[in-house]
Structures are given as structure tokens and as C-alpha cells.
Amino acid sequence: MTLYILIRNKANQLRRNKKDLVLTEKRKLGSRDGPPHLVAVIALHAEVDAGAVTKILRGEGVGGVVLEDQGVTGAKDSFGLVLPRFKQRFIFYRPDTADLHALLDVAKIADSLVFVLESTEGWDSYGEYCLSCFFAQGLPSHALVCQGVADLAVKKRxxxxxxxxxxxxxxxxxxxLFPVDSEQDATLLLRHLSAQKQRRLGFRSRRSHMLAQRATYIPNTSQNGGGGPATGLGTLCVSGYIRGSPLQVNRLVHITGHGDFQLSQIDAPPLTPRPPAVHNNN
Structure with a gap:
């Protein structure tokens, strides 16, 4: 009887520890002490404009602070968003939907995907193909939005x-399904993204991963660094938030499309001033 009680208590303790770990990860995501909530906005129909969704999310009526320098450098549409109302930080990124491999790479690391649907057809044949690839790879947390419903006649809505x-x-x-035709609709979407349960994907929790927000390449001038002709080698400096398991400096890292490389060093980020608080006087 004593052995049975000990085994049962140990099993209960393991369940509590696992539950506490999940809750801790959820509280850290987007908070002051964790990485920002990374959201990829993806259009699933050729007739919809995902950029119109991100434009509404940038609006003053949403109640957030837009940080352009917190987005992905070089991306066509990427920005940081701080929401004091929900105590959340976001990074929004709109990938190129024409590049399927880029979409799948973004889906591997994004905390949430926002799929933009057409108001009458939802998605087209290419969007259907993209969805099948997402499901095969492993779909993270997601939200479905549509635009143009407010422009339809009342009977057709x-x-x-x-x-x-x-x-x-x-x-x-x-x-x-979230309509996003106004800043009020965008606020409801952001509330949903802040509170929704994060889906756990095995290949992400077992490995470290990062979206490079900034990258610089410093070429070596010679084998011994003392000048001379270029060697074709150099050092790639990448900045971003490490997610998943901790990253060790003595292990190899994989850069998509280029291969595996040895890390030289990992530097802590410099301290940055916090964005000003937003007070709603309404």
C-alpha cells in the first residue's frame, strides 16, 4: 500500500510539474520577460490583400504602440506592436505567399498564423495547396480572418x-472566423491571439529556433586576419529571439538553404528603453 501511494504521488507531481511548465511558457510569451508573440499574416486567396490587415493592426484605434525597428529588417511588411491594454508584445511578419518554402519555414517558427480569407470563396486552389502543406508539416496556433464582409449588401452578409x-x-x-474591416475588429483579433492556447509541436520544443530580425555579414580578408585577398569566408552576425530549447554555443546551427555552421559566440542583447505607456482617456 505504501509503494502504491508513493507511485501515485510521484505521478501527480509529474503532472503538476508539466502543467506548471506549460503555464509558465504561456505567461512568458509576449510578456516583458519573454520573447514577443511572433505572428505571420498569410493570404490564402489571390484576391485578398494581407497588407490591408496589417495596416488596420497599425491603426491608432487599436491602442498599441507600433515599433518599426522591432520588425524583421528587409521584410516588406514587418513591425513590432506593444499592447499595454493586454500586457502583450507582438512581432507581425507578412511573408511572400508566392514562395511556398518560405511560408513553410515561417510556419515552423511562428507562434501564431493569421490566415486571410476571401469573403465569398475563402481560399483558392493555391491556398488549398498551402493549407495541405501546413497540415502535413505541423500547424501551429492560428486564427482565421476575412475582409470585405462589411462592403457586402446587408442581405448577402x-x-x-x-x-x-x-x-x-x-x-x-x-x-x-474574425472579420477585420475596422480597428475594433482588429482589437478583438489581438485579444484572441493573446489568450489562445498555444499548440505544441514536437520538432519545435526539442530544438532551438529563431527568426533573424537583423543580419550582417563580415567577410574575412585573409586566413590569419592580417590583410590580403578575400578568402570567401566570414562571420554572420544574426540578431533575434531564441525560442524552444536553450541554444548552446558549442553546437552546430542550421541556416535554411545554406547548411550547418559552427557558432562562434552568443551575446546578450543590449538594454533598450521600454516604449511609453498608452493611457486611454475614454
């Missing part, structure tokens, strides 16, 4: 929502 709901249920049985 309910029909459009009904058609989209039936279409969405075939791939996302428990998903909620």
Missing part, C-alpha cells in the same frame, strides 16, 4: 458568413 463557416469547418472544426 449572413449568406457569406454561412458559406464561409461551412467551408472553414471542413479544415478547422473548432476555429472562429
Amino acid at each position: 449572413s449568406e457569406s458568413r454561412r458559406v464561409l463557416s461551412r467551408l472553414v469547418e471542413s479544415h478547422f472544426p473548432d476555429a472562429r
Whole structure:
């Protein structure tokens, strides 16, 4: 009897520890002590503009502080967003939907994906193909948004929502569809992203991963560094937030499309001033 009680207590303790670990990771994501919530905005139809969604998210009515320097350098549409109201930090990134491999790479590291649907058809054939690839690779937490519903006639709005709901249920049985036609709609979407449960993917939790927000390359001038002709070698300096398991400096890292490389050093980030608080006087 004593042995049975000890085993049961140990099992209960392991369950509590696992639950506490999940809660700690959830609280850290997007908070002051953790990495920002990385969100990729992806259009699944050729007739929708994902940039219009990010434009609304930048609006003053959302109640956030937009930090352009916190986005991915060189990206066409990427920015940081601090929401004092929800005590959350976000990094939004809009990848090139024409490059399927880039989409899959972004889906590997993004905390959440925001799929932009067309108001009447949802997604086209290419969007369907992208979804099948996402499901095969492993789909992280996600949200579904649509634009243009407010522009439809009143009688067609309910029909459009009904058609989209039936279409969405075939791939996302428990998903909620968010219209994003105003800053108020964007606030509801951000609230959902802040509170939704993060899906755990095995290949991410077992490995360190990072989206490079800044990268610089310093070429070597010679084998001994004392001048002379270029050797074709150099040092790549990458800045970003490490996610997943801790990164060790004595291990190899894989750069997508280039191969495996040895780390030279890991530097702590410099201290940056906090963004000003936003007070709502309404």
C-alpha cells in the first residue's frame, strides 16, 4: 500500500510539474520577460490583400504602440506592436505567399498564423495547396480572418458568413472566423491571439529556433586576419529571439538553404528603453 501511494504521488507531481511548465511558457510569451508573440499574416486567396490587415493592426484605434525597428529588417511588411491594454508584445511578419518554402519555414517558427480569407470563396486552389502543406508539416496556433464582409449588401452578409463557416469547418472544426474591416475588429483579433492556447509541436520544443530580425555579414580578408585577398569566408552576425530549447554555443546551427555552421559566440542583447505607456482617456 505504501509503494502504491508513493507511485501515485510521484505521478501527480509529474503532472503538476508539466502543467506548471506549460503555464509558465504561456505567461512568458509576449510578456516583458519573454520573447514577443511572433505572428505571420498569410493570404490564402489571390484576391485578398494581407497588407490591408496589417495596416488596420497599425491603426491608432487599436491602442498599441507600433515599433518599426522591432520588425524583421528587409521584410516588406514587418513591425513590432506593444499592447499595454493586454500586457502583450507582438512581432507581425507578412511573408511572400508566392514562395511556398518560405511560408513553410515561417510556419515552423511562428507562434501564431493569421490566415486571410476571401469573403465569398475563402481560399483558392493555391491556398488549398498551402493549407495541405501546413497540415502535413505541423500547424501551429492560428486564427482565421476575412475582409470585405462589411462592403457586402446587408442581405448577402449572413449568406457569406454561412458559406464561409461551412467551408472553414471542413479544415478547422473548432476555429472562429474574425472579420477585420475596422480597428475594433482588429482589437478583438489581438485579444484572441493573446489568450489562445498555444499548440505544441514536437520538432519545435526539442530544438532551438529563431527568426533573424537583423543580419550582417563580415567577410574575412585573409586566413590569419592580417590583410590580403578575400578568402570567401566570414562571420554572420544574426540578431533575434531564441525560442524552444536553450541554444548552446558549442553546437552546430542550421541556416535554411545554406547548411550547418559552427557558432562562434552568443551575446546578450543590449538594454533598450521600454516604449511609453498608452493611457486611454475614454
